[in-house]
Amino acid sequence: MPRPLLRVALAALVAAAVIVAGPWVLDTYTVNILVRAFFVAIAALTVDVLWGISGTLTFGQSAFFGIGGYALAIVFTQFGFGPGAALLAFAAALGVAAAVAGAVGWLSFYPGSTPLYASVISLVLPIVLVQILYSGGTFSGSSSGLVGFESFDLTLESWFRLSGLAVIVTLVATWIALRSDAGRVLGAMRDNDERCTYLGIDTARVRIGLLVVAAVVAALAGFGYVGFGGVAAPENAGFVFGTQLVVMVALGGRGSLIGAVVGALVIEVASAYLSSSLPFIWELIVGVAFVVVIIVLPGGLLGGLRDLVRAVHRRVAPAPAPVAAPVILATLEHTVAAPDRDDIVVEVAGLCKNFGSLTVLSAISFTARQGELVSLVGPNGAGKTTLIRCLADGRERSEGSVRIAGHSIERLPADRIVGLGLGRKFQAASVFETLSVADCLRVARVRKERPSLIGTSPILALPAAARAVVESSGLAERLGDEARFLSHGLKQALELAMVLALEPKVLLLDEPTAGLTRAERQGFADILTGLVASDRLCVLIIEHDLDFVRLISSRIIVLHQGRIALDGSVADVVDSPLVREIYTGRPAPDHCGVTA
Numbered sequence: 001m002p003r004p005l006l007r008v009a010l011a012a013l014v015a016a017a018v019i020v021a022g023p024w025v026l027d028t029y030t031v032n033i034l035v036r037a038f039f040v041a042i043a044a045l046t047v048d049v050l051w052g053i054s055g056t057l058t059f060g061q062s063a064f065f066g067i068g069g070y071a072l073a074i075v076f077t078q079f080g081f082g083p084g085a086a087l088l089a090f091a092a093a094l095g096v097a098a099a100v101a102g103a104v105g106w107l108s109f110y111p112g113s114t115p116l117y118a119s120v121i122s123l124v125l126p127i128v129l130v131q132i133l134y135s136g137g138t139f140s141g142s143s144s145g146l147v148g149f150e151s152f153d154l155t156l157e158s159w160f161r162l163s164g165l166a167v168i169v170t171l172v173a174t175w176i177a178l179r180s181d182a183g184r185v186l187g188a189m190r191d192n193d194e195r196c197t198y199l200g201i202d203t204a205r206v207r208i209g210l211l212v213v214a215a216v217v218a219a220l221a222g223f224g225y226v227g228f229g230g231v232a233a234p235e236n237a238g239f240v241f242g243t244q245l246v247v248m249v250a251l252g253g254r255g256s257l258i259g260a261v262v263g264a265l266v267i268e269v270a271s272a273y274l275s276s277s278l279p280f281i282w283e284l285i286v287g288v289a290f291v292v293v294i295i296v297l298p299g300g301l302l303g304g305l306r307d308l309v310r311a312v313h314r315r316v317a318p319a320p321a322p323v324a325a326p327v328i329l330a331t332l333e334h335t336v337a338a339p340d341r342d343d344i345v346v347e348v349a350g351l352c353k354n355f356g357s358l359t360v361l362s363a364i365s366f367t368a369r370q371g372e373l374v375s376l377v378g379p380n381g382a383g384k385t386t387l388i389r390c391l392a393d394g395r396e397r398s399e400g401s402v403r404i405a406g407h408s409i410e411r412l413p414a415d416r417i418v419g420l421g422l423g424r425k426f427q428a429a430s431v432f433e434t435l436s437v438a439d440c441l442r443v444a445r446v447r448k449e450r451p452s453l454i455g456t457s458p459i460l461a462l463p464a465a466a467r468a469v470v471e472s473s474g475l476a477e478r479l480g481d482e483a484r485f486l487s488h489g490l491k492q493a494l495e496l497a498m499v500l501a502l503e504p505k506v507l508l509l510d511e512p513t514a515g516l517t518r519a520e521r522q523g524f525a526d527i528l529t530g531l532v533a534s535d536r537l538c539v540l541i542i543e544h545d546l547d548f549v550r551l552i553s554s555r556i557i558v559l560h561q562g563r564i565a566l567d568g569s570v571a572d573v574v575d576s577p578l579v580r581e582i583y584t585g586r587p588a589p590d591h592c593g594v595t596a
């Protein structure tokens, strides 16, 4: 068993032993409070996964908690308690939560929506749900909620052990899923949603799926909470409770799973004691304590504790450098059939792009073949980046058609066009800052190889081209380092390797050498010309440095004021008087016509 897994298994066993022993040492009042706190902690954990791990701030998990609780209360009130009713309530809790989460997820993450939009919808959801509950009359109990129904006949001790073990199981399962090959995609989405999209990952679908799972877990927690307490109250489905869950996560430490549980337990237990001993000011005390913790310990209680332990440890013994799990680099068999030298893989016809009344690209038509390196040059504002965007995302262009590897891109989103064989590297290195180099590359392979939901593979298998970039750039020695610690040049190389891991037929590069040293530029030139010659990749590159362009290009397209001014060989273009005129703004003595 791998060491981290062993450590977690041992910690879970110790925690389970504490839970089992808990009712023997704690008084009844505390046990009562903790049972509720355990169910709330599970809901807080789902907020942490959505917000802390995947980057979607949500206030709506209370709604799903409420749905789970009300499903039980309504079914038991209407049909009485029994095994059939319990099964029906359970199915209703899961089914309704999943259906509502699916609909809310679609509204929140439809193409073009922003994270802020998702947060606003999550705010509206509990408000709408509470209004529905208020207007439900005796069916939902209106503002008083539902009470007095018969529920599961368990002792307080059993509830304590059941809810405590449920927290442990949820924690361990979440931990396993998040550190799996599939789970690291969530961290990648939080770091850089756009890069995920351009690696062919349908981030909207992943986020909707995650919301459905989180909703179902929160509903189960609500089901247990109401099953134990025998009261379904609108407050436990409302916006205030949804915000409290966010506060619990922030207090405990956003992104740390145990932090969410600690935050929930601290607030629930403190609130229970303070509300009875200091009924008028306990909310104020909790609020002030929250603000103080957030200011003094931005990483939450758990983050603060971790920093303290590290500081003490450093004083006692200087900490050795953290040892990352070893990564074994491997090369994938080349599965793509050797392409024909004359294959046209980019066909652009009559492409136009308008921003309102501003026409940025007009009547752009050209083709590019496999094994060709086409440089797009032109002065600032000529429309080069806009053209790349129109090739990489079907929703960008205003008119005209684009075919990639023989397929029309229609109005397909970027992640679907990646599937046609297109890879895009951005101007500023776009990687996953908090992921290790190896994990960035693994995420880049997700579209090609379905990742495991429970395990992690120590092997990093890359196509030969991506591996060559990793090895020639020196990234092979930095596989365990987080991407944010890489130099600018290494980040550029990492992004190129990630794009090559997609095994594209067409590679779009936007000023890849900006900010690189002379040696790094030469290395980049060697890599690109090698890819074109040996893998017969079609590369379209935006570049301002005409010396670099001369060195690498098989063809050059000059864009000027949104039109193609020249399209020809290096010799034709670089020494052309028109190009001199475009770049210097002075008329050339020997003027040739603009070919649109």
Ligand SMILES: Nc1ncnc2c1ncn2[C@@H]1O[C@H](COP(=O)(O)OP(=O)(O)OP(=O)(O)O)[C@@H](O)[C@H]1O
Binding pocket: 355, 358, 360, 378, 379, 380, 381, 382, 383, 384, 385, 386, 387
């Ligand atoms: N979202 C937008 N809304 C309005 N105008 C835009 C938008 N994006 C780009 N433009 C305009 O389109 C024109 C072309 O911009 P683009 O970035 O494609 O040029 P470029 O050739 O890549 O320039 P550079 O070399 O400076 O990157 C510019 O005039 C720019 O101001």
